Amino acid sequence: MARAETAAHGASGDLPSGTTPALVLSVLGDGPLHGYGLAKEIERRSGGFFTGSWGSLYPALQRLESDGLIEGVWEPYPPGGKRRRRVYRLTPQGRSAAKQAAGRWRQFALRILQVIGHGDDAAQPLLGSKRA
């Protein structure tokens, strides 16, 4: 249904440039996941909005891993099976980076809302609660 709403509004489902690392760190904060699991979780949390180009996750995972913010381990699947998939989890540095990224994006989103939501009835409750 959420996907249908997205399509109905003609919105893009691609992850906006520069947001992927913050989204990945935030989702991994709740537990280890593999690449596809991450994509599905981002889609679920966004109410079905971010559905496109899941491949863009993998370069972000490479960068976060080389920066030491996440670590990937191969795990057999199904458990005990011969095939493997790479599961990622946050490192201690990644945990603190996730908190910082969440704070930055909250501030950023709030400022954007302040600019474009000025006079917008729908945005007023959000802006009001933050001002309070």
Next chain:
Amino acid sequence: MGQARRSGPLEEYLSSLALSLEGQLDPALEANGIYTPLGCVARAALLEQIGADLEAAVRDHMLQGVPRPLAEQRAVEQFGPAPLLGRDLLVARRRDAVEAWQRGRDSIWWWTEPLVPVVTVCGAVFLAALAPALSLVAGIAAEPQLGTLAVALVPLVGGILVGVSESLAGDIDLRSHR
């Protein structure tokens, strides 16, 4: 991966991705001694990882009643074009080298970079050539009575310096072709 199966959208996608990962990111990088294609182990690991995730996506579609060929088609569409993904992966893996190269291109002194090894080798050779004469003069000045000892030391010191300069030149040569 590793097991024989029919050719389908999934296999075609992974083949295309494998080809992209073998490619050179930018010919200008190669001219500067930066080779971006990944090693075979790194390529195999990426293909295994993305192949497994694609299979998981296909399985999800099939659980919703979508036939396998269509499920594979949908899964590869969700992952975006393989050449684009391959290029982004190369950029991510070779970020340090590419960023260093781009920083170099942004600087007005980028053209001096190829000259650095040449100047270093010339300096080393010049020092090696000059060192025997300098050591002789220094030896005689320090101990005129033992001038013969200084003269005897010249070939030894000269040999050591030439050896050091040659190994230094070899290192620089290797680094520039890595």
